Amino acid sequence: MAAGRAAELGATVLLLEKMGRVGIKLALTGKGRCNLTNGGDLQSFIENYRHNGKFLHNVFSRFFNQDLISFFHKRGLPTVEERGKRVFPASNRAQDVVRVLKEYCASLGVKTLLHTDARAILQENGRVVGVRTDPGTLLASRVILATGGASYSQTGSTGDGYRMAQELGHTLMPIRPSLVPLEAEEGYIRDLQGLSLKNVRATLLSSGRKVEEEFGEMLFTHFGISGPIVLTLSGPAVEEFPRGRVELSIDFKPALTHERVNQRLLREFQAGGRKKIRNIMANLLPQRMVPVFLQRGEVPPEKKGAEIQAGTRRRMVDLLKDWRLTLRRARPLMEAIVTAGGVSVKEIQPSTMESRIVRGLHFCGEVMDIDGKTGGYNLQAAFSTGWAAGEATAKSG
Numbered sequence: 001m002a003a004g005r006a007a008e009l010g011a012t013v014l015l016l017e018k019m020g021r022v023g024i025k026l027a028l029t030g031k032g033r034c035n036l037t038n039g040g041d042l043q044s045f046i047e048n049y050r051h052n053g054k055f056l057h058n059v060f061s062r063f064f065n066q067d068l069i070s071f072f073h074k075r076g077l078p079t080v081e082e083r084g085k086r087v088f089p090a091s092n093r094a095q096d097v098v099r100v101l102k103e104y105c106a107s108l109g110v111k112t113l114l115h116t117d118a119r120a121i122l123q124e125n126g127r128v129v130g131v132r133t134d135p136g137t138l139l140a141s142r143v144i145l146a147t148g149g150a151s152y153s154q155t156g157s158t159g160d161g162y163r164m165a166q167e168l169g170h171t172l173m174p175i176r177p178s179l180v181p182l183e184a185e186e187g188y189i190r191d192l193q194g195l196s197l198k199n200v201r202a203t204l205l206s207s208g209r210k211v212e213e214e215f216g217e218m219l220f221t222h223f224g225i226s227g228p229i230v231l232t233l234s235g236p237a238v239e240e241f242p243r244g245r246v247e248l249s250i251d252f253k254p255a256l257t258h259e260r261v262n263q264r265l266l267r268e269f270q271a272g273g274r275k276k277i278r279n280i281m282a283n284l285l286p287q288r289m290v291p292v293f294l295q296r297g298e299v300p301p302e303k304k305g306a307e308i309q310a311g312t313r314r315r316m317v318d319l320l321k322d323w324r325l326t327l328r329r330a331r332p333l334m335e336a337i338v339t340a341g342g343v344s345v346k347e348i349q350p351s352t353m354e355s356r357i358v359r360g361l362h363f364c365g366e367v368m369d370i371d372g373k374t375g376g377y378n379l380q381a382a383f384s385t386g387w388a389a390g391e392a393t394a395k396s397g
């Protein structure tokens, strides 16, 4: 987007890509469907960044979600809006998003050098003069650093930009995984692998204190938990791990109070007085969860509904409303959807994306200290900042 926009406004642009193809990560996004933006308004958008959403206000007021959507519409790629206002290409193919961007660049004369690894940005007297690459040095009066984060490194995003920016005197906010699955201590997790829980409330606790909560869908994996609400809670979880004991409380019945759940159980146990408890509980929980639930509640699975005492029932209510998991750590950066941290936005001008330290150096995308939640926020930030950086480089000559 940055290269194309600069060329559109008359700049001579060389795009350096160290991989054999451009947009490898982009083609993976949204499980191959590319959730390219979100239909939310500016205010709600900005609230969906964990760090520095406000920094994006300036560029969003010039190139925002509807501009991005019409950018793709005009180039023959209609989009659809789904649950949570997530926007995808109507073709459901992330590869089409990559193709449109490649065509945009090519049609405007952007020259792309593949297999070209940028090693360092060269400066003289506080001004960019070129880039040292694998094959040799290239002279340039403006450079846009769009090297992405440091996760999913097989896509080419290996964090090189962090080092290059730091070498030029930029402050780097600590790099850490965000939107990442979490590991849990409980051994029974393995038995639940692949099970997804819908419409639950998950509350992140640090040393017993509530940090954040999310409502929606989560998934058990062989090591712990994942799925949309877990990914959203992972950013704060990563920050809490060094501070204390991190737990997740799952509320299986968020629409019902404790008392209502108690009444519901009473009704179920009365109606199914001669049924085994393991069969009754299948009305309230996913089938695969039932044996784990009964074991944890110390309820023999063969017990009949009518045999359940009030004390046991209360224990079951507590478990349905507050099922605790002890979280050990996040999965490694490699498995994170985004990298939190990066080049400090305090050192970047919010309208032009130009460095406040080295003139002629601009930034865009994930290399900056910006990380959004799931829902298209990370790509919109990358596209908008890319657009602004491209525009600024072309306008300043």
Ligand SMILES: Cc1cc2nc3c(=O)[nH]c(=O)nc-3n(C[C@H](O)[C@H](O)[C@H](O)COP(=O)(O)OP(=O)(O)OC[C@H]3O[C@@H](n4cnc5c(N)ncnc54)[C@H](O)[C@@H]3O)c2cc1C
Pocket (backbone or CB within 6 Å): 016, 017, 018, 019, 022, 023, 024, 025, 026, 028, 029, 030, 031, 034, 035, 036, 037, 116, 117, 118, 119, 146, 147, 148, 149, 151, 152, 155, 156, 157, 158, 159, 160, 161, 336, 337, 338, 364, 365, 366, 367, 375, 376, 377, 378, 379, 380, 382
């Ligand atoms: C599995 C997955 C799914 C995702 N799904 C979504 C989604 O649906 N919606 C959403 O909003 N976000 C999603 N994201 C996040 C989103 O993909 C990123 O935030 C976004 O791609 C960042 O864009 P970028 O241009 O800054 O960097 P990148 O897309 O990472 O691109 C950086 C490019 O720079 C190249 N490069 C790096 N170093 C050098 C160098 N030294 N020399 C030359 N080239 C170099 C890389 O090869 C790469 O092509 C997802 C991420 C992952 C991993």
